[in-house]
Amino acid sequence: xxxxxxxxxxxxxxxxxxxxxxxxxxxxxxxxxxxxxxxxxxxxxxxxxxxxxxxxxxxxxxxxxxxxxxxxxxxxxxxxxxxxxxxxxxxxxxxxxxxxxxxxxxxxxxxxxxxxxxxxxxxxxxxxxxxxxxxxxxxxxxxxxxxxxxxxxxxxxxxxxxxxxxxxxxxxxxxxxxxxxxxxxxxxxxxxxxxxxxxxxxxxxxxxxxxxxxxxxxxxxxxxxxxxxxxxxxxxxxxxxxxxxxxxxxxxxxxxxxxxxxxxxxxxxxxxxxxxxxxxxxxxxx
Numbered sequence: 001x002x003x004x005x006x007x008x009x010x011x012x013x014x015x016x017x018x019x020x021x022x023x024x025x026x027x028x029x030x031x032x033x034x035x036x037x038x039x040x041x042x043x044x045x046x047x048x049x050x051x052x053x054x055x056x057x058x059x060x061x062x063x064x065x066x067x068x069x070x071x072x073x074x075x076x077x078x079x080x081x082x083x084x085x086x087x088x089x090x091x092x093x094x095x096x097x098x099x100x101x102x103x104x105x106x107x108x109x110x111x112x113x114x115x116x117x118x119x120x121x122x123x124x125x126x127x128x129x130x131x132x133x134x135x136x137x138x139x140x141x142x143x144x145x146x147x148x149x150x151x152x153x154x155x156x157x158x159x160x161x162x163x164x165x166x167x168x169x170x171x172x173x174x175x176x177x178x179x180x181x182x183x184x185x186x187x188x189x190x191x192x193x194x195x196x197x198x199x200x201x202x203x204x205x206x207x208x209x210x211x212x213x214x215x216x217x218x219x220x221x222x223x224x225x226x227x228x229x230x231x232x233x234x235x236x237x238x239x240x241x242x243x244x245x246x247x248x249x250x251x252x253x254x255x256x257x258x259x260x261x262x263x264x265x266x267x268x269x270x271x272x273x274x275x276x277x278x279x280x281x282x283x284x285x286x
Contacts (some may be wrong), residue, residue: 081150084157089284093159094151094283100255106150107133114141133278135266137174145214147182147263151283153257158234160167160286162241163264163278167194167225174274175267180233181262190240191265200252201242216236217242244264 087093096104111124124144135144153159165176177191186204186227199214230241236255239246262283270272 009122009244013081018102034125038245050067051118060204061091062103081152082240084154089285090202090284094148095129095280097280099276102129104128106148107146108149109144109146111142111144114143115139118197131279133264133267135276135278137266137268137272137274138273140141140268140270143265143267145179145265147179147261148283149261151262153181153233153259153262155258156235157263158286159262160232160282160284161226161229161262162282162284164226164228166227166277166279168272168275168277171221171267171271171273171275172225174276176229176263176276177265177267178229178231179261179263180231181257181260181263182263183257185260186257187260188231188233188254188257189265190229190238192217192227192229192242194225198242198247200248202252202254202256204256212238212250212254215247215249217247234286 077126082093094275098104107128109126113128123139124142125134126144126146132182135145135146143144159180160180161180163178164196167176172194175191175193177189179187179189181188184205186202189199189201189203191201192198196217197214198217200212200269202212205211228241228243230244232239232241236252236253238252240250242250264272264278266276
């Protein structure tokens with residue numbers, strides 16, 4: 001059960017509605033396909049909606065680094081922002097198996113319908129607590145983002161993020177993504193489609209949505225629905241990994257964005273009843 005206060009959800013929805021109306025009013029020029037063009041429209045609508053309501057976090061300088069030995073897998077306090085000064089190379093900063101039996105409050109979800117130009121809780125179901133984060137999109141042209149607001153990574157801190165994802169059911173025409181450096185300046189998105197295409201995108205309010213590099217997975221078997229999706233954001237070097245392997249050309253240098261939250265996303269274009277399962281989410285220092 002989600003325990004987020006209703007007032008917070010009301011503020012989140014109110015900010016998002018204004019952004020959706022603006023984005024949908026200009027979306028007619030976008031190509032209608034489930035790839036780059038569709039994601040451009042979706043990201044333009046959701047970027048400001050999420051970021052306008054995100055709680056600003058300090059860069060965690062209140063507690064100095066310590067020489068005291070740490071356990072191999074430190075567990076952050078789920079009630080507040082992660083202090084990245086406590087961690088060094090090789091540390092696992094945060095990991096969840098989504099098995100606490102309830103919604104984990106540091107995660108924020110946002111669902112948008114582009115057909116209705118609105119936020120509508122009826123268009124999607126997002127649940128957590130039975131060992132998975134389950135995102136169910138009922139209709140066409142929908143997008144769901146789930147961000148960890150406590151995992152705001154400060155400037156110049158290198159990170160690796162990873163999630164195990166699984167397309168459930170017969171409808172699998174969608175994009176699944178993990179994100180880093182989500183802030184008012186924009187974000188980076190690492191995405192794979194159910195047809196075996198992949199992208200690394202950058203979104204900024206000034207330039208819009210730009211594909212930094214993209215390609216296809218060799219010998220991709222669409223009958224295999226479960227994959228590990230990983231990404232490293234180290235200085236200006238961005239790298240995508242699928243099932244532990246870096247696809248050809250899946251690394252790019254870009255120094256536009258330097259800090260921000262991490263998260264996951266699911267997008268569908270002209271299909272219905274898409275269900276995507278995230279079995280775990282990991283954040284570590286490479």
